[in-house]
Amino acid sequence: MQNTHEIAPGLHWVGGNERRLQRFENLFPLRFGVAYNSYLIVDEKTCLLDTVDSSISQLFIDNVEFVLGGRDLDYLVVNHMEPDHCGNIETIIRRYPNVKFIGNAKTFQFFEQFYRFDASKNYKIVKDLEELDLGSRKLRFYTAPMVHWPEVMMTLDFTNHILFSSDAYGTFGAHNGTYFADEMEYRRDYLDEARRYYSNIVGKFGIPVQSIMKKLSNEVIDMICPLHGPMYRNEELALILDKYEKWSKYIPETKSALIIYATMYNNTESVADKLATRLGQLGVRDMRVYDVSEFDPSYLVSEAWKYSHIVIATPTYNSNVFYKIYNLLHELTSLNLQSRKFSFIVNSSWGGQTLEQLQALVEKMKNIEIIGEPVLIKSTLKDENIEAIDNLAKAISESIHKS
Numbered sequence: 233m234q235n236t237h238e239i240a241p242g243l244h245w246v247g248g249n250e251r252r253l254q255r256f257e258n259l260f261p262l263r264f265g266v267a268y269n270s271y272l273i274v275d276e277k278t279c280l281l282d283t284v285d286s287s288i289s290q291l292f293i294d295n296v297e298f299v300l301g302g303r304d305l306d307y308l309v310v311n312h313m314e315p316d317h318c319g320n321i322e323t324i325i326r327r328y329p330n331v332k333f334i335g336n337a338k339t340f341q342f343f344e345q346f347y348r349f350d351a352s353k354n355y356k357i358v359k360d361l362e363e364l365d366l367g368s369r370k371l372r373f374y375t376a377p378m379v380h381w382p383e384v385m386m387t388l389d390f391t392n393h394i395l396f397s398s399d400a401y402g403t404f405g406a407h408n409g410t411y412f413a414d415e416m417e418y419r420r421d422y423l424d425e426a427r428r429y430y431s432n433i434v435g436k437f438g439i440p441v442q443s444i445m446k447k448l449s450n451e452v453i454d455m456i457c458p459l460h461g462p463m464y465r466n467e468e469l470a471l472i473l474d475k476y477e478k479w480s481k482y483i484p485e486t487k488s489a490l491i492i493y494a495t496m497y498n499n500t501e502s503v504a505d506k507l508a509t510r511l512g513q514l515g516v517r518d519m520r521v522y523d524v525s526e527f528d529p530s531y532l533v534s535e536a537w538k539y540s541h542i543v544i545a546t547p548t549y550n551s552n553v554f555y556k557i558y559n560l561l562h563e564l565t566s567l568n569l570q571s572r573k574f575s576f577i578v579n580s581s582w583g584g585q586t587l588e589q590l591q592a593l594v595e596k597m598k599n600i601e602i603i604g605e606p607v608l609i610k611s612t613l614k615d616e617n618i619e620a621i622d623n624l625a626k627a628i629s630e631s632i633h634k635s
């Protein structure tokens with residue numbers, strides 16, 4: 233049974249929701265599922281933009297058949313060859329053997345790497361900025377390498393000013409009956425998940441995101457249709473473009489402190505809380521304090537993308553940084569996080585190289601500043617540590633207030 237929605241005249245959403253999947257890419261926990269978007273244009277020619285994950289194949293095929301209403305499919309544009317979107321290319325080509333399969337040279341290289349099915353007679357290779365006439369509207373293809381895979385393209389319907397943006401501007405979270413960000417409490421219900429999606433999946437590729445945004449900057453874009461989550465127009469379109477500008481340039485959205493601690497016996501936690509209270513007393517607002525063991529790292533990566541100041545508090549563990557903190561900092565480095573201000577709290581009972589290791593991990597990031605003197609605790613917080621905490625709080629709050 234189909235479930236489709238005409239999001240603009242002649243443009244149909246033919247994707248589906250997946251609410252059973254525990255972890256996207258078998259890695260990122262999903263709280264509200266995920267949507268795989270596919271779009272079908274019905275014009276003088278019919279054109280399907282991307283397919284969906286194999287988990288929702290039956291629904292997808294029903295959707296496409298329903299919207300086509302007995303017509304043949306003329307084109308299948310594959311903007312992205314990741315399996316969550318190309319899981320039904322073979323089925324589509326088998327059902328519509330005359331279809332022209334549109335991609336760039338890398339698209340077909342990946343198709344042949346992932347699948348045994350020979351679709352070479354359907355291939356239509358397009359180059360950057362090549363155009364396709366569908367009748368009342370025309371499409372233009374933009375290669376967008378490394379946003380976040382090498383073969384990625386975006387497709388612009390420049391007659392109607394609609395951008396099919398591939399994974400860019402996508403978010404975790406299934407649809408809830410309405411499809412545009414302006415038809416829901418997007419800022420409350422999806423924005424944090426859009427940031428988590430961006431920072432963890434696309435975050436490393438700020439420069440490629442900047443280049444495609446620049447390449448498209450002369451085009452009028454009234455609507456963005458991503459491969460996951462809601463579609464954007466009006467004010468929510470302006471919002472997500474502004475967020476992408478900040479996220480891809482590693483510009484923090486919130487001038488405040490994100491405090492991430494590890495603890496085994498709560499002593500380091502109490503130091504983190506003490507620092508947070510002091511910062512609050514000094515006028516810092518909108519802080520967040522997280523136990524690294526309680527949250528999937530993807531949430532902490534997302535918060536690190538948002539906050540200007542990051543305080544890391546860690547016990548010493550087998551002479552090292554507590555390994556969940558180590559992993560988080562390693563991941564932030566690998567995702568290219570930059571332009572942040574870090575401060576450190578280290579707890580040790582007999583010794584180790586913890587502070588040196590923290591500094592070495594953070595120094596790998598670009599444009600990093602260390603704020604204040606690290607606070608060094610011996611097992612538990614004592615009166616003699618208060619001055620050091622106060623000094624660190626002052627240094628952080630001054631830095632927040634002047635930035």
Ligand SMILES: Cc1cc2nc3c(=O)[nH]c(=O)nc-3n(C[C@H](O)[C@H](O)[C@H](O)COP(=O)(O)O)c2cc1C
Nearest residue numbers: 495496497498499500548550551580581582583611
């Ligand atoms: C498995 C384990 C290994 C530890 N290794 C070290 C170490 O190498 N050096 C050290 O100074 N403290 C070590 N500690 C002690 C912790 O640093 C101690 O738990 C901490 O000072 C107290 O902070 P917490 O209550 O926040 O866990 C270790 C503790 C555990 C449980």
Ligand SMILES: [Fe+2]
Nearest residue numbers: 312314380399
């Ligand atoms: Fe992808």
Ligand SMILES: [Fe+2]
Nearest residue numbers: 314316399459
């Ligand atoms: Fe995707």
